[in-house]
Amino acid sequence: MIGLGRTFLRLAALQASWTYERMQGIGIAVAMEPLLAPLADNIERARAARARSAQYFNAHPFLAGAAVGALAQAELDGEPGERILRLRTALSGPLGALGDQLFWAGIVPAAMGLAMLGVTQGYGLGVIALTVLGYNALRIVVTAWGLRVGLAHGLRVAHAISESWLPKAAPRAGDVAAVLIGAAVPMVAAWLLRGSGEPVRATVLVVAGAVALGVLTLRRPLSAPRLTVGAAALTLLWRWSAA
């Protein structure tokens, strides 16, 4: 139980040693270490398990607990090393894709869209604090769930995840994010431009122009920060030349 708690805490810093060579591999090894403690009496098995645990791996960090739990359970069950390495490879893609869809393309933009709406409605710091608290509570619950599912199902973890709530929830999160970001756009435009003393006409022009540019460049995306810095530089040149 103490080992499980230590693994859970280590999962919070999974990506501290991320590299292009092994990606999250080292972080996975560090998180798995407490769960492999029962192998300590068998030096050869422990060495082999440690070496395997640090191989290449990449998934969404919040769902990597499922891989950590499953791989550790497979090691404790004495599964052949080749099967464990195959499981590692097999889990990487799906856990990455599901997590990216659920969190990076769903819950994170949804949370920020909600917070932006709250700020424009005058709830300021309170709505931001609630968003951060709610998000982190969810992140903790999902990480703990993944770890528990991994430990319970071992080599059969992929099937357990495919039968769970996760594949259904991931696309829904994106739908919610689209609505919240969409709703936030005109509200934020009005809030930012009114704050700087610009008339409503400017707000409408800015949003309409951005939508048009976004649609026109859908296939060949622009770098908005570079575009902005470039446009600002031209603005400064124009103003200084006019002065």
Next chain:
Amino acid sequence: MSDFPLFSLMVWGTVVGLDLASMLQGLFNRPLVAGAVAGVILNDPMAGLRIGLALELFALDVLPVGASRYPDYGAATVAAVALSAGQAWTAALGPAVLLGLVLAHFGGLTIVLHRRVTAWALARAETALDRGDPGVAPKIHLAGLVADLLRSAALAAIGLLAAALLKHAPQLDVATQRALAIVVVAGGFVAVIGGALRRAGSPRRMVWLAGGMALGVLGLGLR
């Protein structure tokens, strides 16, 4: 040198830098959150909310997946809020957001550097790691964590230094301030709308996005 609580801002800038990828990833690195707390530290929460919100529009275009390179908006936002605090909104928006964008891009370069430093530590210990020697992985992990701590602290220091220098620069005239404010807000909306459209992918999701925008317009009309 500076007119702001340097130590608190340094600590916060470092914390949000670590939150980007190495630890927790609990939204603290998001510009809106990093900016709000920086605003509180500077005793100007509204500046924190406004600059944080403006930079959040750009950050929403970023999908930090896999091995992709992405900007680091955390410390950049802290520095941008430090620049804007205590200034009139119109005067502060353009220069502060531009400073944030440049620093975020620079922060993205430091992430690549951090990964290379960790890879160097990994290469030195690769044989022992593949042998399954005890304690090797935690040492590499700790090295990566310390390197990111130093990266984040350095980024925060550079950002705050830039903000302190710019704070004492001559003010722009009102027309230039307004023009810059419109440029950065428009750029933010190009980022957030472009990002939302690309993330939507399917026509069905685009309908959700359009529906959300219609709700937002309706909400504005009702106010």
